[in-house]
Amino acid sequence: MKLLGWWRVGWYAAAKDEECGSGSRAGANRNLWRMQMKTQRAFTGLRYATALLFVLGVVSLVSLAAAKPAVVGDWSGALDVGGGNSLHLVVHITQAQNGSLSGTVDSPDQQTTGIKISAITYKEPALHFECSDIGGSYDGKMSSDKSKITGTWSQNGNSLALNLARAN
Numbered sequence: 001m002k003l004l005g006w007w008r009v010g011w012y013a014a015a016k017d018e019e020c021g022s023g024s025r026a027g028a029n030r031n032l033w034r035m036q037m038k039t040q041r042a043f044t045g046l047r048y049a050t051a052l053l054f055v056l057g058v059v060s061l062v063s064l065a066a067a068k069p070a071v072v073g074d075w076s077g078a079l080d081v082g083g084g085n086s087l088h089l090v091v092h093i094t095q096a097q098n099g100s101l102s103g104t105v106d107s108p109d110q111q112t113t114g115i116k117i118s119a120i121t122y123k124e125p126a127l128h129f130e131c132s133d134i135g136g137s138y139d140g141k142m143s144s145d146k147s148k149i150t151g152t153w154s155q156n157g158n159s160l161a162l163n164l165a166r167a168n
Helices: 024-066
Strands: 075-084 085-095 102-108 112-116 121-122 125-130 138-143 148-155 157-167
Touching: 085 157, 102 121, 138 157
Parallel strands: none
Antiparallel strands: 075 085, 075 157, 085 102, 102 112, 121 125, 125 138, 138 148, 148 157
16 A cells, blocks of 8 residues: 655555556545545645634734824923913823823923823824813814824813923
8 A cells, every 4th residue: 555645644545556456446545535635625725714814813903003093102382371481291192002092291390290191082183181180181183294282271160272292
């Protein structure tokens, strides 16, 4: 008996015609071998298709995870509080792996850092965030070149213009 196809599967063998003789048995062995080869080819094709779909799925997930909103990053601006005084603010916005946004606000002039942003939404070009610990909120609109956010800071019933630019 001659082993055929050992490099593919290793579990089937076909008899040589002279060993099996002629007649229906030799033909049956050839037919069995052909059916096994067709089945093996079908499974091989299915394996390749499954592997291709898996790779495409991973690539899609990586590209989705890599895409971050334009608002993510560090932004700085100053509130004109009157009397020629200004109050500088730095806003830090980050994105978690699941896509949710979070952030903090720093007020260097008041030597305050890490004021937690309790709620944040960004639907291009509109940005809204709230700092419930200090009763403040911000509503702004991103510029078309994604370099500035023009908006209003509201706190304790007062509203002041606060324009943010990307911090270096």
